[in-house]
Amino acid sequence: MRSLARTTDGEALLGDETGYVPLSAAAPGVETIRExxxxxxxxxxEPSTAFASRVPAEDLSFASPLPDPGKLLGIGLNYADHAADLDERPPEEPASFFKPTSAATGPGGPIRLPPAERTDHVTAEAELAVVVGRTCRDVDAAAADAVIAGYLPVIDVTAEDVLRRNPRFLTRAKSFDTFLVFGSHIAVPETGTDLAGLEVRTVVNGEVRARNTVDNMHVSPRELVAFHSRVMTLEPGxxxxxxxxxxxxxxxxxEVRAEVDRFGSARADVVAGPEEIV
Structure with a gap:
């Protein structure tokens, strides 16, 4: 499976299971992941077409594959088991929300917990994210692969006590800096790849705390793309x-990990306090 990644010094990469090459060496004229x-x-x-030798992933240091993501949408209660854990009924339609781009951070995080007076009950959640590759409106789910660039493991983070005070506080609960951790690469499977059996796992300190498979979602990834394309124009990134x-x-x-079968993982350390911005 091919993957798109970016080093900490900003070089865009194209890779597979054996390693990475500079993106421009395989796709001349394509300089960025967004392109x-x-x-x-x-x-x-394929990376094999590049006039460059592969570098193993373990010899590279990765930054966020998308330093300039577009709209960041999350979906609530999309697994029946998770809704039951929260004593809630799953919505009949996707329960979507926005997160600001300032919430996004790259591989390793860290996730910086806000001061306790703002929230003292923060949770981390493993998720599979869809990355849009082409501008689109009114896409049919059966044709969604044509506009999907790939898939990205992410860690979503929530100030649960803020949310429980009032469900209208969802945006605030989801929007603290570092409350969305990207994995190191965007997985690019072949068109039509079956996603149903992929298992998604929330792992904290090496212990699996939650797991489920994509076929147990109320609304599949491709259906989510189609649904939201009927609401808004979706764009690359x-x-x-x-x-x-x-x-x-x-x-x-x-230490938190979001693990997704075949598509990789996202990892982050958890630290106290926000980073100072001067």
């Missing part, structure tokens, strides 16, 4: 995070 998204699965070249199998409370010193 590569528009190629789609069928037009994205937009991300739809498809919901979590379950959340777990996090504290300073914890």
């Amino acid at each position: 590569a998204l528009t190629l789609g699965s069928q037009s994205l070249p 937009d991300i739809i995070s498809t919901g979590t199998p379950g959340a777990h409370v996090i504290r300073p010193g914890d």
Whole structure:
């Protein structure tokens, strides 16, 4: 499976299971990940076509694959088991919400917990996110692969105590800085790849705290793309995070992972306090 990634010094990469090459070496004239998204699965070249040697992933240091993401959409209660855990009934239509781009951070995080007087019950949630590759409106779910660039494991973070005070506080509960951690690469499967059996796992300190498979979603990833394309124009770099199998409370010193079969993982350390901005 091909993947798109970016190093900490900003070089865009194209890779597979054996390693990475500079993106421009395989796709001349394509300099950024955002530009590569528009190629789609069928037009994205194989790393083997590049006039460059592969570098193993373990020899590279990765930043966020998308330093300039577009719209960030999340989906609530998309697994039946998660809704039951929260004593809520799943909505009949996708329960979507926005997160600001300032909430996004790259591989490793860290997730910076806000001061306790703002929230002292923060949870982390593993999710599979869809990355949009082409501008579109009114897409049919059966044709969604034509506008999907790939998939990205993410860690969504929520100030649960803020949300429980009032469900109208959802935006605030989801929007603290570092409350969305991207994995190191965007997985680009072949068109038509079956997603149903993919397992998504929330892992805290090495222990699996929640797990479920994509076929247990109320609304599948492709259907989520179609649904939201009927509401708004979707554009390259937009991300739809498809919901979590379950959340777990996090504290300073914890390590959180979002693991998605075949598509990789996102990892972050948890630390206390926001980073100072001068």
